[in-house]
Amino acid sequence: MKKGLTYFAVGILAGVAVAGASEGALRAAGANTGVALFADVFNKVRDNYAEKPNDDKLIRGAIDGMLASLDPHSTYFDPKALEDFQKSMKGEEFGGLGLEVMMEDGLVKVVSPIDDTPAARAGLMSGDLVTGIDDTAVKGMTLKEAVDKMRGPAKSSVRLLIERGANKDSKEYTIVREIIHVQSVRSHVEGGDIGYIRITQFNQEAYDGVRKAFDHFRADPGSAKIKGYILDLRNNPGGLLNQAVEITNAFVDSGEIVSTRGRNADQQQRYSARPGVNLSQGKPLVVLINGGSASASEIVSGALQDLRRATLIGTRSFGKGSVQTILPLGENGALKLTTARYYTPSDRSIQATGIDPDITVLEKIPADLKGKVSSLGEASLFGHLKNGSEEEKGSDAYVPPNKDKDTQLQAAISLLHGAKPASLQKPATTVTSQ
Amino acid sequence: MGLGVVLGTAATVAAPQALSYISPAAYAAAADTYRQLNLFGDVFDKIRNDYVERPDDAKLIEAAINGMLASLDPHSSYMDARAFKDMQVQTKGEFGGLGIEVTQEDGLIKVVTPIDDTPAAKAGILSGDVITAIDDTQTQGLTLDQAVEKMRGAINSSVKLKVVRGPKKEVKDFTIMRDLIRVQSVRSHVEDGDVGYIRVTQFTEQTADGLKAAMQKLKSEVPGDKFKGYILDLRNNPGGLLDQSIDVVNSFVDRGEIVSTRGRTPDETQRFDAHPGGDLSGGKPLVVLINGGSASASEIVAGALQDHKRATLIGTRSFGKGSVQTIMPLGQEGALRLTTARYYTPSGRSIQAKGIDPDYKVLEDVPDDLKGKDDMKGEASLKGHLANGQEDTSASQAYVPPDEKGDKQLTAAMNLLEHGVKPVETTAAKADTAPKPDAVKAAAAKPDAPAPSAPSGAGKPN
Numbered sequence: 009m010k011k012g013l014t015y016f017a018v019g020i021l022a023g024v025a026v027a028g029a030s031e032g033a034l035r036a037a038g039a040n041t042g043v044a045l046f047a048d049v050f051n052k053v054r055d056n057y058a059e060k061p062n063d064d065k066l067i068r069g070a071i072d073g074m075l076a077s078l079d080p081h082s083t084y085f086d087p088k089a090l091e092d093f094q095k096s097m098k099g100e101e102f103g104g105l106g107l108e109v110m111m112e113d114g115l116v117k118v119v120s121p122i123d124d125t126p127a128a129r130a131g132l133m134s135g136d137l138v139t140g141i142d143d144t145a146v147k148g149m150t151l152k153e154a155v156d157k158m159r160g161p162a163k164s165s166v167r168l169l170i171e172r173g174a175n176k177d178s179k180e181y182t183i184v185r186e187i188i189h190v191q192s193v194r195s196h197v198e199g200g201d202i203g204y205i206r207i208t209q210f211n212q213e214a215y216d217g218v219r220k221a222f223d224h225f226r227a228d229p230g231s232a233k234i235k236g237y238i239l240d241l242r243n244n245p246g247g248l249l250n251q252a253v254e255i256t257n258a259f260v261d262s263g264e265i266v267s268t269r270g271r272n273a274d275q276q277q278r279y280s281a282r283p284g285v286n287l288s289q290g291k292p293l294v295v296l297i298n299g300g301s302a303s304a305s306e307i308v309s310g311a312l313q314d315l316r317r318a319t320l321i322g323t324r325s326f327g328k329g330s331v332q333t334i335l336p337l338g339e340n341g342a343l344k345l346t347t348a349r350y351y352t353p354s355d356r357s358i359q360a361t362g363i364d365p366d367i368t369v370l371e372k373i374p375a376d377l378k379g380k381v382s383s384l385g386e387a388s389l390f391g392h393l394k395n396g397s398e399e400e401k402g403s404d405a406y407v408p409p410n411k412d413k414d415t416q417l418q419a420a421i422s423l424l425h426g427a428k429p430a431s432l433q434k435p436a437t438t439v440t441s442q
Numbered sequence: 443m444g445l446g447v448v449l450g451t452a453a454t455v456a457a458p459q460a461l462s463y464i465s466p467a468a469y470a471a472a473a474d475t476y477r478q479l480n481l482f483g484d485v486f487d488k489i490r491n492d493y494v495e496r497p498d499d500a501k502l503i504e505a506a507i508n509g510m511l512a513s514l515d516p517h518s519s520y521m522d523a524r525a526f527k528d529m530q531v532q533t534k535g536e537f538g539g540l541g542i543e544v545t546q547e548d549g550l551i552k553v554v555t556p557i558d559d560t561p562a563a564k565a566g567i568l569s570g571d572v573i574t575a576i577d578d579t580q581t582q583g584l585t586l587d588q589a590v591e592k593m594r595g596a597i598n599s600s601v602k603l604k605v606v607r608g609p610k611k612e613v614k615d616f617t618i619m620r621d622l623i624r625v626q627s628v629r630s631h632v633e634d635g636d637v638g639y640i641r642v643t644q645f646t647e648q649t650a651d652g653l654k655a656a657m658q659k660l661k662s663e664v665p666g667d668k669f670k671g672y673i674l675d676l677r678n679n680p681g682g683l684l685d686q687s688i689d690v691v692n693s694f695v696d697r698g699e700i701v702s703t704r705g706r707t708p709d710e711t712q713r714f715d716a717h718p719g720g721d722l723s724g725g726k727p728l729v730v731l732i733n734g735g736s737a738s739a740s741e742i743v744a745g746a747l748q749d750h751k752r753a754t755l756i757g758t759r760s761f762g763k764g765s766v767q768t769i770m771p772l773g774q775e776g777a778l779r780l781t782t783a784r785y786y787t788p789s790g791r792s793i794q795a796k797g798i799d800p801d802y803k804v805l806e807d808v809p810d811d812l813k814g815k816d817d818m819k820g821e822a823s824l825k826g827h828l829a830n831g832q833e834d835t836s837a838s839q840a841y842v843p844p845d846e847k848g849d850k851q852l853t854a855a856m857n858l859l860e861h862g863v864k865p866v867e868t869t870a871a872k873a874d875t876a877p878k879p880d881a882v883k884a885a886a887a888k889p890d891a892p893a894p895s896a897p898s899g900a901g902k903p904n
Contacts, residue, residue: 042503058781066510067478073509340481346494
């Protein structure tokens with residue numbers, strides 16, 4: 009209908025003068041006709057629109073429209089968004105409560121309180137519904153609005169109205185905010201002899217987290233007892249390139265890890281392993297990936313696969329083979345712009361194709377989640393960078409909360425305990441949810 | 443470089459001027475604008491220099507303009523040179539061509555119907571013919587738009603068509619001279635011997651003249667004493683030119699305000715009044731048919747005739763587009779279609795995001811296979827529409843049965859005009875409120891977007 013609702017006559021506003029001076033000057037100076045055209049439209053909108061337009065919104069709309077025409081990963085950060093982004097890359101140091109929340113049916117639901125945070129100490133529990141924050145009803149807020157309301161300076165307090173359980177018992181909590189440190193790396197020893205490392209995102213603290221995990225394994229159970237490692241990159245959306253390179257280097261001694269190529273040949277950069285910083289002592293390594301493993305996760309798994317350092321188990325990865333650079337715009341925030349593609353050591357681009365695991369193992373997806381936990385992948389994003397003809401769409405991205413039921417994890421453990429790879433693939437014969 | 447420099451120049455020219463007569467606050471606002479434009483230029487330059495692939499500057503700018511306009515409302519848009527030309531053809535309602543309505547079926551260009559009295563009809567092109575080549579170019583692989591574009595051209599120029607006809611796939615070659623083709627936006631006939639039925643499919647430059655001709659013809663066919671009245675059918679008419687809608691109203695009323703438009707400031711208000719002597723209807727009773735697909739210029743007509751108590755409106759609530767767009771040419775690069783005003787009916791109401799309620803709500807019976815697809819979500823459900831207080835976001839029926847006998851709205855209009863029987867309002871109120879987007883496309887053969895396709899909506903004339 010939009011298109012069909014036709015405009016009214018030319019010249020209806022014949023008497024309305026257009027802002028002559030600036031427009032004329034812009035035209036005259038129009039070394040670039042495209043930019044002059046934009047300025048022309050901008051001025052016409054400012055002068056003639058039915059309501060007084062908001063200049064900020066107009067420019068914002070223009071910038072968003074321009075970036076959206078490039079690819080799905082190039083975006084504009086206004087100053088507030090930039091600050092949030094930088095915080096998340098720094099390891100999420102913010103004043104808050106320590107709650108992981110999600111949106112469900114318009115309500116904010118606690119996924120889990122993070123250990124050792126005000127929320128955990130106050131007794132908030134997984135599954136709690138947050139219905140009010142400081143006397144404001146949560147209903148109608150976006151997840152981001154609710155999160156912004158919960159965050160605030162350390163030592164300030166916030167009141168939460170919580171509904172719990174089937175009886176919907178209402179309970180009010182007053183909690184004092186603290187600096188929350190979100191850990192991007194978690195690790196534990198699996199079955200007494202396997203070092204399990206999970207990276208949730210590649211922020212500035214990711215490599216340090218991995219290093220500490222190795223320290224921890226060395227102390228307990230001790231290097232001699234460790235049979236191998238599991239690096240879990242499932243549902244890890246990526247992050248910083250240098251962290252991906254450092255973390256790969258923690259498992260290899262030499263060789264190229266990744267190269268990036270921009271528009272011109274002189275923009276190519278190679279990242280190679282430095283000798284002497286491999287922390288893994290050459291012990292067997294399994295990397296877990298799935299449809300939610302993207303970008304930096306794919307650099308790590310692609311390099312470890314090409315260098316034959318790891319066995320990849322899981323489902324095909326997301327397929328984001330591009331690199332974004334944050335270009336500052338002074339007081340106006342920053343631009344996150346796709347500036348390069350990256351290539352694995354064997355020179356393959358995984359853009360829109362993803363990385364196939366060496367052993368495909370599917371998780372059993374609960375009936376109520378079927379069809380909701382598969383990631384469509386880069387190839388199905390509107391306007392993604394092309395990569396030849398062979399593109400791949402859709403891959404499972406579900407990780408069971410209970411590790412005993414985590415088929416991919418169990419396959420990794422079996423492999424490190426000496427099982428034959430062929431025997432691990434059986435679950436693949438179950439019906440896929442793609 | 444780029445915009446930074448360009449705008450820098452502009453600002454130094456503009457700023458002193460601005461200073462001389464506007465307040466410091468306004469000057470600050472100007473500085474702020476300069477900052478905003480600089481930001482745009484900065485982003486543009488960074489993309490040009492650093493993006494992973496060499497970007498197409500023209501595409502970037504077009505995307506920027508579209509993004510900016512999309513942030514305003516759903517009716518403001520940028521037309522590139524091609525789209526601008528198409529729009530001009532559409533509003534003009536005439537072009538050089540053959541007079542065939544075509545459609546695309548399984549990748550083939552198929553003739554829906556040759557239009558009476560056009561070169562195509564005279565040459566003997568028939569409904570169902572498949573056009574396989576135009577001027578020796580195979581149509582296989584062409585889009586419908588491309589094929590139409592190839593068939594159109596200057597008047598008196600000729601075009602060669604290769605046509606495959608019938609089950610025997612008989613191949614025929616035609617060489618046809620193009621002529622001026624007028625898209626009929628007005629159709630009329632005498633209904634039941636005593637009512638003048640007039641359907642307006644869109645408001646093009648031809649509409650007011652077409653209406654006058656239709657009214658003359660109807661009057662000549664029905665003796666004055668038998669003439670019971672007119673039905674003006676505006677169902678699924680998406681709108682068009684403002685001046686044409688004013689003229690159409692004037693053909694039924696002789697005096698009074700028809701519509702007023704108001705821009706941002708009071709001095710931009712314009713009133714449009716009826717010219718005495720314009721009324722051709724002889725005061726005969728009038729029923730206007732509207733539905734959820736009646737928008738914009740259609741609503742100006744329906745709203746004015748309702749406020750003047752000149753007509754009885756029958757059907758379902760109209761679309762609710764109460765804004766006016768102005769076309770502003772942009773040199774060689776197309777044009778800007780910008781919302782510049784709201785319009786108000788004579789009683790001072792804005793129908794924006796509300797629509798016009800008919801005097802009698804009558805629903806059509808929708809065939810089972812179209813149920814749920816026949817409703818039109820109106821203006822109020824378009825993202826970013828201009829706000830207007832209490833809005834009506836419910837969907838309104840936009841189905842017109844292809845067969846007159848099953849057309850309950852038309853029947854209600856006839857009963858009112860012929861027998862003075864007031865329509866029974868449909869009470870199954872919920873029946874037309876199921877929210878279904880994109881309904882009109884599926885609803886019978888009514889065009890929601892009269893991209894050059896007025897006549898029957900089944901295809902594209904060329």
